[in-house]
Amino acid sequence: MHLKIDLHVHTIYPADSLITPEEVAFYARKQGLDGVAVVDHDRLDSALKISRELDFLIIPGMEITSSDGHVIGLNVQKPVPRGLMAEETVDKIHDAGGLAIACHPATFFKGSLGNRVTSRFDAVEVINSSAIPFGYSAKHGERIASHSGVARVAGSDAHYGPEIGCAYTAVDAEPTVDEIVNAIGKGFCQPFGKAIPLALRLKREFLVLRRRSGFARKWTENVEERSVSRDT
Ligand SMILES: [Zn+2]
Numbered sequence: 387m388h389l390k391i392d393l394h395v396h397t398i399y400p401a402d403s404l405i406t407p408e409e410v411a412f413y414a415r416k417q418g419l420d421g422v423a424v425v426d427h428d429r430l431d432s433a434l435k436i437s438r439e440l441d442f443l444i445i446p447g448m449e450i451t452s453s454d455g456h457v458i459g460l461n462v463q464k465p466v467p468r469g470l471m472a473e474e475t476v477d478k479i480h481d482a483g484g485l486a487i488a489c490h491p492a493t494f495f496k497g498s499l500g501n502r503v504t505s506r507f508d509a510v511e512v513i514n515s516s517a518i519p520f521g522y523s524a525k526h527g528e529r530i531a532s533h534s535g536v537a538r539v540a541g542s543d544a545h546y547g548p549e550i551g552c553a554y555t556a557v558d559a560e561p562t563v564d565e566i567v568n569a570i571g572k573g574f575c576q577p578f579g580k581a582i583p584l585a586l587r588l589k590r591e592f593l594v595l596r597r598r599s600g601f602a603r604k605w606t607e608n609v610e611e612r613s614v615s616r617d618t
């Protein structure tokens with residue numbers, strides 16, 4: 387069975403994403419996806435919570451900030467610490483029962499592993515819809531994947547609902563988390579996708595900025611209220 391899975395989605399729990407759990411399922415269904423991997427930055431609790439609560443196929447995981455660049459721990463059963471070297475991070479992911487994916491290995495502004503991807507990884511994210519520049523990133527991602535000889539996958543790296551599904555991995559598996567993760571580990575998968583359209587990126591940036599300024603305003607008001615109540 388061919389499944390369409392977006393393997394790289396962030397939710398509202400880290401402050402830089404706008405996507406609520408309900409939106410994950412809504413936009414994934416709208417894009418005809420069969421499942422989504424939720425991989426928030428350096429935390430696993432949000433993905434585990436969503437995978438339990440949503441009536442939609444969620445593969446839990448986390449995007450780990452290694453000292454060499456970002457690594458996705460797909461379906462890890464316990465959190466993997468940040469700040470370790472890439473090789474050590476891969477070991478920890480395997481110890482935690484997950485797959486190690488070298489995400490956006492050749493892009494700017496994102497913490498990329500570059501040539502530090504080895505055959506000990508389980509997959510390389512050849513297509514990342516948020517990567518800048520997209521064409522360069524996909525071309526060099528492909529080179530890194532063929533050099534390391536591991537599976538090739540894709541994900542949107544969505545931080546805003548309508549970005550979900552801009553890229554997806556076609557997986558030859560039955561629709562359960564274990565079957566999908568096993569199939570990816572064996573390379574029964576293929577990456578598809580495109581860059582997030584510029585208009586969508588700009589809209590996301592605008593919404594993130596508006597949210598941040600809303601937070602800043604609320605915080606300032608709280609501080610003012612507190613100092614007023616202390617003065618009176
Ligand atoms: Zn990243």
Ligand SMILES: [Zn+2]
Nearest residue numbers: 394396449543
């Ligand atoms: Zn990401």
